[in-house]
Amino acid sequence: MKQRDAKFAIGQVVRHKVFPFRGVIFDVDAEYSNTEEWWNSIPAEVRPDRDQPFYHLLAENDEAEYVAYVSEQNLMSDTDPMPLRHSQVDMFFDPESAGHYKPKAVIQH
Template sequence: MDNIKQELIETKFAIGAIVKHRFLDFRGVIFDVDPEFNNTEEWYQSIPTSIRPRKNQPFYHLFAENGQIFYVAYVSEQNLISDVSEELPKHPEIKNIFSHFEDGKFVPLARAVN
């Protein structure tokens, strides 16, 4: 058996949480999280310096939307805040990972056990 060291990280937001960007006009549902920055340097440098985040923090993958535009976003923890609006996100990919909305967040689909 391989001896794999895993580090437990604490995140501010959970998978299924609805969040919005602190500075930019979009919101989304978290579907994955990286314990720290895990993207290209080119992508990182493309972020305006006024809102460029630290790399040593959780980064979240979101099913993001802005009006009727749907996409996937990668956002640092420091640039996210909870979205307390009553309207549920409408991103078409949500149904592929989440089964329903309950207690303020989307619930991941049950995974088949082999």
């Protein structure tokens, strides 16, 4: 299996290509690393390849805020200048520029 660099970065705002949600990336897996149960819950006709980066997002749509796990092939950069309203964004990020958040510094005790 050939690994490749992730197209998107932590702190970047992205949008799903099919479903109406956007979010900020807070973690990246070089390839699929969720459960078999989750994998099998995706209909086979739309199931993405495992051999690509998968992104953990603080995601939101018009109705809800949630954490999403999305394949790279299903994401695109989000150019909407509106800041995300997800309640956890401020816990992990500082606004940096439109479409990007800067991870907060981790304080070691």
